[in-house]
Amino acid sequence: MIQKLLDKHYGDYLGFIRRAMIKDQIQSRGVKDPRVLAAMEKVCRHCFVTEDMVSRAYEDYPLPIAAGQTISQPYIVALMSELLGLQGGERVLEVGTGSGYQTAVLAELAAEVYTVEILPELARGAAERLAKLGCRNINFKTGDGAAGWADKAPYDAILATCAAPEVPPELLKQLKAGGRLVIPVGGKDSQDLLLITKTASGPERKTICAVRFVPMTGGG
Ligand code: SAH
Numbered sequence: 001m002i003q004k005l006l007d008k009h010y011g012d013y014l015g016f017i018r019r020a021m022i023k024d025q026i027q028s029r030g031v032k033d034p035r036v037l038a039a040m041e042k043v044c045r046h047c048f049v050t051e052d053m054v055s056r057a058y059e060d061y062p063l064p065i066a067a068g069q070t071i072s073q074p075y076i077v078a079l080m081s082e083l084l085g086l087q088g089g090e091r092v093l094e095v096g097t098g099s100g101y102q103t104a105v106l107a108e109l110a111a112e113v114y115t116v117e118i119l120p121e122l123a124r125g126a127a128e129r130l131a132k133l134g135c136r137n138i139n140f141k142t143g144d145g146a147a148g149w150a151d152k153a154p155y156d157a158i159l160a161t162c163a164a165p166e167v168p169p170e171l172l173k174q175l176k177a178g179g180r181l182v183i184p185v186g187g188k189d190s191q192d193l194l195l196i197t198k199t200a201s202g203p204e205r206k207t208i209c210a211v212r213f214v215p216m217t218g219g220g
Contacts, residue, residue, distance in 0.1 A: 014046050014058070021045075021058040026078045033082045039108035040078050045071070047133060048099040067119050069214055071099045072161060076193075076211065078105075080159055083182045083195050083208065086110050090156035093174065095145030095183075095216070100126030102161055104135055113138045114152050116145035118218050144218035148174040155179060162216040163191045172196070172203055184213040 022040055031037065046057035048071055053063050062070040072080075080102070084092065086109040097103055097117035103126065106113045115138060117123035123142040130138055141149055145160070146168040153174035160171070163184040175181055175198045184191040193208040 014044070014054075017058045018045070021060075021074055025060045025075045029075055029079075031075070031078045031082050035086070035088070035109055036078055036082045036105075039081065039105045040074065042108060043101065043104045044133075045074060045101055048101040048104070048129065065099045065122070066125065067121055069098050069119070069122060071101050072213075077102050079208070080161075080182050080193070081105050081109060084109075084157040084159060084180050086157060091152070093149055093152070093155040093158045093171075094161065095148075095159070095171070096161035096214075097123055097126045097140065098161060100130050102159070103138055104130060104133065106159065107135045107138050110157070111137065114141070114149050114155070115139070116141045116143055116149055118142070118144055146170065146216055146218055150174060157181070158183075160184065160216065161213060163187075163211075163213040164216040167194070167196065167203075168216075172198065184211045188215055 022037055046054045049057050049063055062073045065071050090110040091112045092106050092110045094103055094106060094115040097115040103113060103115045120142045123140055127140045148170045154176040155174055156176055156179050158171050158175055158181045160183040163186055167185060171181055177198055179198050181196040183194055185194050186192055191211050193211045195206045195208055197204045
């Protein structure tokens with residue numbers, strides 16, 4: 001009984017600091033898309049971190065997850081999601097499932113999400129976590145996401161949450177005409193977040209800001 005009460009209060013508290021995160025870290029830096037803000041409010045970031053990190057889940061940082069990887073900073077998740085310009089009916093490919101946090105946000109914003117993770121341990125953990133949370137529109141694959149997920153292509157939008165030295169050509173190939181690809185590109189310590197739009201006259205690149213993601217590993 002007392003445990004139930006404590007759990008409820010802790011849950012209310014986490015909801016309160018999640019709303020503060022949206023105002024102080026995300027809206028204050030210019031993210032405006034109401035669907036993105038609603039998704040960030042709905043998805044419990046504390047459900048995607050290890051138990052010892054729950055109390056820090058709504059801080060303004062990436063946090064360590066298993067296998068030396070990280071869960072992205074909330075603002076960066078919101079920014080990248082907004083850049084995809086999703087309306088709700090899209091099919092989206094994500095490269096780098098990690099904890100599954102960004103995946104869950106995408107699942108709120110699009111019709112169907114396809115996510116590829118190179119580390120089987122993380123892919124399994126994310127699939128279990130997202131099933132428990134009731135996300136049904138997510139398809140998981142273990143493998144090298146630089147090759148995309150060809151049998152399910154083309155995609156309206158593609159998001160990579162690990163940094164590649166160059167834009168993997170397969171990702172552009174699997175993007176629909178007019179589609180958007182958001183990807184960090186660069187070396188280990190400094191990368192640019194790029195928004196690439198596939199236009200009739202070729203890909204148009206726009207540099208958004210400097211970021212720091214874990215590298216895209218695998219054969220490339
Ligand atoms: N969006 C995730 C971020 C995870 S960090 C989250 O919020 O939790 C990036 C992830 O990309 C790591 O899990 C890493 O294992 C994965 N990754 C690295 N190289 C990859 C590749 N070639 N294909 C697919 N996933 C890759």
